[in-house]
Amino acid sequence: MSRASGHPVRVLVVEDDTQLGPLLVRGLADEGYDAEWCQDGTSALIRAGRGDLAVAMLDVMLPGMSGFELCRRLRDGDPGLIILMLTARDDVDDRVKGLDAGADDYLVKPFAFAELAARLRALRRRESVAASPRLEVAGLVVDSHDHAVTAGGTPVQLSPKEFALLRLLAQNVDETVPREQILQEIWGSIQHTDPNIVDQYVSYLRRKVDPVGSGVTLRTVRGVGFRLERS
Known part of the structure; x- marks a missing residue:
């Protein structure tokens, strides 16, 4: 998987809301990310198969395949992928389910874009911290x-x-x-x-x-x- 320094960080937004999806892509582009948008899990898996993603942002409620199942499949395919789940459900059991599926963080809707951007920065810092393997x-x-x-x-x-x-x-x-x-x-x-x-x-x-x-x-x-x- 290519995450070479000096290249834009590629982010895949998986969101079936036709207003929120493009809005997130525009906001991420303003933050310097190379962002793309998919509306369902199948399309997301096909896109992820190209192997150049650094971050995936997943809505929990997706058509056909849940965000939890998509998260598990993405994590199996790329253990190093940063996965942030987005959901309207603020239930502890749901958060545990998402984290157990392989998510790195869990953000509850509605949220301010500034918080989303801060979460991504924190996740990327943690991934880049030099540590003995x-x-x-x-x-x-x-x-x-x-x-x-x-x-x-x-x-x-x-x-x-x-x-x-x-x-x-x-x-x-x-x-x-x-x-x-x-x-x-x-x-x-x-x-x-x-x-x-x-x-x-x-x-x-x-x-x-x-x-x-x-x-x-x-x-x-x-x-x-x-x-x-x-x-």
Whole structure:
């Protein structure tokens, strides 16, 4: 996938609203993006198959194929693609479903374009932060290049958000990562994200990352945040 420096960042807007779609494309063009518009999931998959996209913005309610299904297919095809989901539904279960499908962030309609642009900038900054592609903590290995995790040599299957959370904690091993930092870096927002979602994802990780095989333990620091410790 080509995301070469110096070239416009290509953004695919997938939105069936014939007023909002072109409006978003114009706004993104004003921000310096090379933006395109598709009205359904099938067209979006065909466009994504060319392999030169950096960002996909997906409406949840699409004709034929839901935004969740489209997100899963895009994520399977390109683990490095930045995916931002747009929806009129501000339900925690829907946000969790979108994030589990592979979305990097979730923006609720109606929104100000300035917030959308800020979210994109934050997501791109996180993607460009220089970090070791391979982290080893005791028996736990987090490989950012392959988006793979092993514990004691055994593969651990994680969703994209679980992987991002574990990587953040592994980057700060034996240090407490504040809840607010986790929300900002993993979910892109503090104000518009239920803080309890962090506890939910830490619970998922605890069930999947066995301390016996990995040699690490996930600790809750009450009132502050979470930390990954060597057992």
